[in-house]
Amino acid sequence: MSAGGDGGGAKSNLPPNTIIGIGAAGGLIGIYLAHFLPATFSFFGGIAAICAIVWGADAVRRVASYGLGTGVPSIGMIALGMGIVAALFGLSIGGVAGPIVSFITAAVIGAIIGVLANKVIGMGIPIMERAMVEIAGAGTLAIIGLSTVIAGTFEYGAVLDTVVSTGFIAMIFIMGGMGILHPFNANLGPDEKQDRTLILGVEKGALAMVIAGLASSINEGLGPAFVTILVGLTIWYLAFNKYFGFVKRDAYAVVGTGLLPSEEELQ
Amino acid sequence: MIDLAANFLWMFLVVIGGVLISWSVHFVPVGGAPAAMAQATGIGTGTVQLAAGAGLTGLISAGYMMQVVDNLPLILASGTVGAMIMISVTMIVGTWVYVYGVGCVPSSAKVKVDPITHDRQDLYVSQGTEGHGLPTVSFVSGVIGGALGGFGGSLVYYALLKVGMGVAEVDANMIGLVAIFAVGIFFVNAVIPSYNIGGTIEGFHDPKWKKWPKAVISSFVATIFCAIVAVIAILQLGGL
Numbered sequence: 159m160s161a162g163g164d165g166g167g168a169k170s171n172l173p174p175n176t177i178i179g180i181g182a183a184g185g186l187i188g189i190y191l192a193h194f195l196p197a198t199f200s201f202f203g204g205i206a207a208i209c210a211i212v213w214g215a216d217a218v219r220r221v222a223s224y225g226l227g228t229g230v231p232s233i234g235m236i237a238l239g240m241g242i243v244a245a246l247f248g249l250s251i252g253g254v255a256g257p258i259v260s261f262i263t264a265a266v267i268g269a270i271i272g273v274l275a276n277k278v279i280g281m282g283i284p285i286m287e288r289a290m291v292e293i294a295g296a297g298t299l300a301i302i303g304l305s306t307v308i309a310g311t312f313e314y315g316a317v318l319d320t321v322v323s324t325g326f327i328a329m330i331f332i333m334g335g336m337g338i339l340h341p342f343n344a345n346l347g348p349d350e351k352q353d354r355t356l357i358l359g360v361e362k363g364a365l366a367m368v369i370a371g372l373a374s375s376i377n378e379g380l381g382p383a384f385v386t387i388l389v390g391l392t393i394w395y396l397a398f399n400k401y402f403g404f405v406k407r408d409a410y411a412v413v414g415t416g417l418l419p420s421e422e423e424l425q
Numbered sequence: 426m427i428d429l430a431a432n433f434l435w436m437f438l439v440v441i442g443g444v445l446i447s448w449s450v451h452f453v454p455v456g457g458a459p460a461a462m463a464q465a466t467g468i469g470t471g472t473v474q475l476a477a478g479a480g481l482t483g484l485i486s487a488g489y490m491m492q493v494v495d496n497l498p499l500i501l502a503s504g505t506v507g508a509m510i511m512i513s514v515t516m517i518v519g520t521w522v523y524v525y526g527v528g529c530v531p532s533s534a535k536v537k538v539d540p541i542t543h544d545r546q547d548l549y550v551s552q553g554t555e556g557h558g559l560p561t562v563s564f565v566s567g568v569i570g571g572a573l574g575g576f577g578g579s580l581v582y583y584a585l586l587k588v589g590m591g592v593a594e595v596d597a598n599m600i601g602l603v604a605i606f607a608v609g610i611f612f613v614n615a616v617i618p619s620y621n622i623g624g625t626i627e628g629f630h631d632p633k634w635k636k637w638p639k640a641v642i643s644s645f646v647a648t649i650f651c652a653i654v655a656v657i658a659i660l661q662l663g664g665l
Contacts, residue, residue: 226620226624227620227623227624228457228471228472228619228620228623228624229457229458229471229473229624231471231473231474232471232472232473232616232619232620233616235473235477235612235615235616236612236613236616236617238609238612239608239609239610239611239612239613239616240609240613240651241609242605242606242608242609243606243609243610243613243651243654243655244654246602246605246606246658247654247655247657247658249658250657250658250661251657251658251661263654266650267647267650267651267654270646270647270650271613271617271643271647274617274642274643274646274647275617275620275643278639278642278643279617279620279621279639279640279643280639281620314661318598318601318602318662319598322598322601322602322605323596323597323598323600323601324601325601327601327605328605328608331605331608
């Protein structure tokens with residue numbers, strides 16, 4: 159089951175470095191804004207998560223275009239597996255520098271797994287090491303961003319109380335993973351286009367933001383939760399419309415099939 | 426305050442657990458998308474989903490047992506059996522679908538006779554496919570895989586919880602933290618072998634199975650780093 163194409167790099171309109179910039183800088187700035195500004199602005203954590211998810215989705219499309227030999231979802235799951243370990247580690251020892259420590263830890267773990275995948279397992283994907291670093295970093299920032307939406311801060315104790323012990327961390331795990339793995343998994347094929355894949359990442363990130371906003375109402379009260387949900391829904395609506403536009407642009411034709419035929423018509 | 430040396434035993438157990446998870450994936454008959462269309466032997470989904478399904482069930486049953494008793498063999502047995510039941514149910518329901526729904530005979534394309542039942546396989550493989558359904562040998566292999574995965578997963582969980590118990594009282598925070606670290610380590614160790622086997626494997630009779638040392642070495646190295654990071658984060662619970 160070789161998903162994702164016949165080998166060779168993916169064509170990109172936006173160069174990888176631009177997206178790394180958007181993901182890493184946007185992610186970290188959003189997380190710090192959500193942390194330091196009052197609770198009403200905790201939606202910046204969701205925006206950080208969207209930046210990180212778009213970055214992760216772009217890294218997935220670059221590495222999975224070579225053909226992983228297995229399904230694309232695996233790489234999203236390893237991203238969040240590495241991400242969750244690195245995120246909680248960084249927050250636990252980093253204090254106010256927590257997200258940065260997490261980010262660096264994720265890069266180190268990602269580099270190790272990338273080197274192992276190429277050197278020991280022998281996957282032979284030239285950008286594997288780099289992509290693993292990027293995917294681990296994006297997964298970490300997505301987790302911290304969504305946790306900051308729910309907790310209002312990235313302080314270790316608060317995150318443990320409001321995100322980990324309540325079980326929302328499992329929800330963040332799957333939503334962040336979905337955001338990173340689903341865009342390329344849904345759009346892969348010879349007609350895959352970067353803008354269509356990435357806008358789907360924005361859409362998935364916005365959905366995650368809406369759900370994280372709902373979860374934040376327990377801790378942050380209805381006001382900030384409402385703001386987060388409203389911002390999330392707005393981004394979702396815009397991104398979904400844009401995605402639908404790209405689908406219609408790239409499709410050969412969009413036709414209605416009508417209703418299912420009735421029994422009499424079939425005879 | 427961070428005393429890694431005192432927790433060396435628990436870190437060692439985490440690494441052993443990670444290696445077992447990695448090894449276990451090689452036993453599970455993963456068919457991927459071709460198997461979902463009954464064009465390859467195995468269960469019709471990816472490695473990660475199967476390993477996660479079985480292993481996380483093992484984690485839950487181990488965690489449940491841990492509420493009652495603090496005895497390592499019993500907790501490991503509970504996790505092992507939980508994962509075995511989960512993978513067995515998945516495989517038997519899959520077999521029903523392949524046999525009664527799709528209408529194909531469970532057969533392997535990798536071996537001429539089933540090593541366990543000695544039934545001929547090649548006669549029953551449909552043209553243009555790489556086998557279909559779950560022959561006996563794949564089923565047995567899957568149960569072994571579930572056992573190893575559940576054992577490894579509960580070992581990781583137990584060891585990390587013991588680290589936490591050394592510094593603080595057990596509460597919801599600690600259990601949540603330990604569980605999510607166990608899940609994270611589980612996913613890392615489920616994906617590494619899935620890249621090793623290239624997405625599909627029939628079980629221990631498949632020639633690809635012999636590649637397991639590569640994945641186990643990779644998981645060993647990766648889990649060492651994950652274990653160090655996880656233990657440090659859990660030890661911080663003591664300072665809260």
